[in-house]
Amino acid sequence: MYPAGFDYQAPTTIEETLTVLAERGEDVKVLAGGQSLIPLMKLRFAQPSMLVDINRLPGLDFIDASNGYLRIGALVRHNDVVASDVVRRTNHTVAHAAPWVSDPLVRNLGTVCGSLAHADPQGDWASVMLACGAEVVARKSSGERVIPMTEFITGVFTTQLAPDELVTEVRIPKYTGPSGGTYLKLERKVGDYATVGVATHLTLRPDGRVVQAGIALTAVGPTNIKAVEAERSLIGAEPGEAVWAEAGRLAALAADPRDDVRGSADYKRHVVDVFTQRGLATAAELAAAN
Amino acid sequence: MQITVTVNGTTHTSDIEPRVLLADYLRRILGLTGTHMGCDTTSCGVCTVLLDGKPVKSCTVFAVQADGRAVTTVEGLKQDGSLSAVQRGFKQEHGLQCGFCTPAMMLVATALLEGNPDPNEDEIRWAISGNLCRCTGYMNIVKAIKWAANERKTAEALPGQRTVSLAEAEETQEVTA
Secondary structure: OOOOOOEEEOOOOHHHHHHHHHHHHHHEEEEOOOOOHHHHHHOOOOOOOEEEEOOOOOOOOOEEOOOOEEEEEOOOEHHHHHHOHHHHHHOHHHHHHHHHOOOHHHHOOOEHHHHHHHOOOOOHHHHHHHHHOOEEEEEEOOEEEEEEHHHHEEEOOEEOOOOOOEEEEEEEEOOOOOEEEEEEEEOOOOOOOOOEEEEEEEEEOOOOOEEEEEEEEEOOOOOOEEOHHHHHHHOOOOOOHHHHHHHHHHHHHHOOOOOEOOEOHHHHHHHHHHHHHHHHHHHHHHHHHO | OEEEEEEOOEEEEEEOOOOOEHHHHHHHHOOOOOOOOOOOOOOOOOOEEEEOOEEEEHHHOEHHHHOOOEEEOHHHOOEOOEOOHHHHHHHHOOOOOOOOOHHHHHHHHHHHHHHOOOOOHHHHHHHOOOOOOOOOOHHHHHHHHHHHHHHHHHHHHOOOOOOOOHHHHHHHHHHHO
16 A cells, blocks of 8 residues: 655754644654554545654654653654663653553654643643643744643544644653552554553652542543542542442543444443553552652 | 665665555555555554664654655565564464565564664564454464574574574585585
């Protein structure tokens, strides 16, 4: 299968990249890992007249936790995250999710930021970032803006990004207390989309009660879903089975799954419930061990 | 556009359309048909090549992206004219049936052993989890990769000597006879 023809540029500076994006507007697509974009182009679901390959831009492959954020640059591959000690030390949810993204070969090319910009409701990273309270940093020629993850994705395969903007990083604020998190994913086989995925995050107060909670769901709605009611139910609560059960029930209510080849809607809602409870229990254990 | 790619140590300069896939560039333009095309949808992994040493699915990379980079295909696995430890492992342990996934499996195994010379079974299975074997011959593929890991360890312990298994020795005798 071949994509339709396109022009190709591989700039070596961000400035040059932003100029091209501004000039070509809607017509241009950014190529990072290409592991979602190229298949879409081969199937002719996407037919950009131009690709701007950002793989030759310097300084975008950083994973950094030195300045109040865990920052992941636009050219960080999924496998870079799998291998990162910085991530392992800083954020359990991110560390748990990385090995579950697609398969080992795709993980060598695909990028975290590219996955977010692609905004596939079955993508794993958006749930992780929603649960963790992340922000996306986007740049265009005239400047930079920071978009909360809760506002970044606006619909199926759709984001707030303007055609002349480039995602340069995603960043997660560092937590102020003992924290833990998980990503649980049910998949039929390695490399398949999630049947259901649940990201959790907890930060505890010194007295052991929950001060911050994040829960987000993959593949059970037209976008990744932040289970706000379930999160709210945890604030101030003392960790325990009854609390997890209530959060699981509320998360399942927030899910909006469909019957498909991966399972019935009822089944998926049940998995959301169970995964939320299990994920929170593990998150609390990890936080307590911090 | 013009690209220059080092494939199996040889530098090639070609003028190609940006939409040419790396797999097709290797197969049709360079004639290296050891890289196979299977699903063409980033699922099966039979098109695996090493791009700067890392296994990737060459049906999901444009050849222009490989400009200035190094690609290894199955044709580049042999060392000094003889089969690599991984290739011999696949022969010794019957790590192939129809052979369609074999080039990819051997490239993934080669990359795995470069980074982790002594992988356990879980690590081997994890490493090949992006590659499908349509014969479902995974047991022997895993054994083949283990064999190669042991072979490489032995070779390191005894530099300059290549260990020859009994079966291989017998075969050599037959050929000589």
